[in-house]
Amino acid sequence: MITQRFNTDLKWRNGWPPNHYMYGFFQLLEFLECNIGHVFDHNQQLFGAPQSNNKMIEIGSYMGESTLMFASTGIFKNIHCIDPLKGTEKMNEDYGYEWDTVKQEFEINLRYFDNITLHEDYSYNVVDEFEDNSFDFIYIDASHTYEDTKKDIELYLPKVKKGGIIGGHDYQQDEFPGVKKSVLELVGKPDDVFRDYSWVKKL
Numbered sequence: 239m240i241t242q243r244f245n246t247d248l249k250w251r252n253g254w255p256p257n258h259y260m261y262g263f264f265q266l267l268e269f270l271e272c273n274i275g276h277v278f279d280h281n282q283q284l285f286g287a288p289q290s291n292n293k294m295i296e297i298g299s300y301m302g303e304s305t306l307m308f309a310s311t312g313i314f315k316n317i318h319c320i321d322p323l324k325g326t327e328k329m330n331e332d333y334g335y336e337w338d339t340v341k342q343e344f345e346i347n348l349r350y351f352d353n354i355t356l357h358e359d360y361s362y363n364v365v366d367e368f369e370d371n372s373f374d375f376i377y378i379d380a381s382h383t384y385e386d387t388k389k390d391i392e393l394y395l396p397k398v399k400k401g402g403i404i405g406g407h408d409y410q411q412d413e414f415p416g417v418k419k420s421v422l423e424l425v426g427k428p429d430d431v432f433r434d435y436s437w438v439k440k441l
Contacts, residue, residue, distance in 0.1 A: 240335075240343050241303060262434025263304065266405070267311055269430060269438055273403060274313055274374050290315050293373050295397065297321075297361045297390055298380030298407075300329070301340055302347035309351045314375070320357045320364060321380070361390055370396045377436075378406035384416030391424045398441050409437035 274292055292314045299305050299319035309317055323341055330340070348354050357364045361380060376398055378390045391404070398404050408414040409421060409431050421428060421437060428437040 239346060240301060240339075259434040262432045262436060263307055265430075265432040266434070266436040266438065267307065269432070270313055270375060270403070271311065273440060292375070294318070294375040294377065295320065295368065295373055295394065297376070297378045297394065299344065299356070300327070300379075301343040302345075304377075304379065305344075305354060306347045306351075308377075309348065309354060315353060317351075317354045318357060318368070319354060320359065320361045322360050323358055362393060365393045365397075368394075368397050371399050373397045374399060374402045376402075376404050378404075379408070382408055382414045382417050384419050387417050388420035388424065391420055395424065395441075400441060403438055403440050405436060405438035407437075408435050410435045 290313060293316045294308065294314045295318045296305055296308065297320045299321045302319070305317060305319055308314060323337055323344075327335075327340075329335060330337070344356070357367070376394050378387065378394070380386065380390060387406070395404060404425060405428075406417065406421070408417050409428060411418050421439075425439045425441075428439050431437045
């Protein structure tokens with residue numbers, strides 16, 4: 239299993255605290271638990287009450303490591319992953335990964351879950367497959383350019399229910415100013431930005 243969040247060996251993380259990204263992602267998951275929740279308690283589950291109907295979309299899943307963490311919470315009944323699994327990818331260039339390896343790692347990471355659907359395409363090509371006002375959470379972690387991030391927010395913001403949450407990754411001025419600019423323009427200042435630079439905004 240190749241990991242991005244569960245180690246500090248990647249060359250661009252030299253000097254970071256141990257598992258910096260992993261603990262930041264845990265902060266995001268805790269926020270989701272508090273603001274979306276499972277909509278059922280343990281006793282109800284034991285007695286066969288309906289489980290969560292929460293749904294989410296992850297735009298940019300890559301090897302499925304973050305998807306694995308979303309799925310492990312039990313918050314979401316359905317998770318839709320959108321990733322073309324082709325094209326230009328910095329992780330591939332930096333570490334020599336081939337897309338076949340990425341796809342294999344995606345399958346390994348998610349092999350124990352049957353509530354995950356992969357849409358192997360670009361987000362703008364599949365947006366019409368999802369109903370408006372029907373998702374509890376959307377997480378954007380695809381291309382980090384201003385134009386592409388803005389387009390993803392514009393296309394998928396209508397898919398979020400009232401009271402739902404939109405968020406994404408790499409909200410940081412120095413490395414990804416386009417992400418920050420597009421978020422501020424379209425949804426305003428995030429409700430929170432976590433240790434791994436994930437951002438969230440409740441609608």
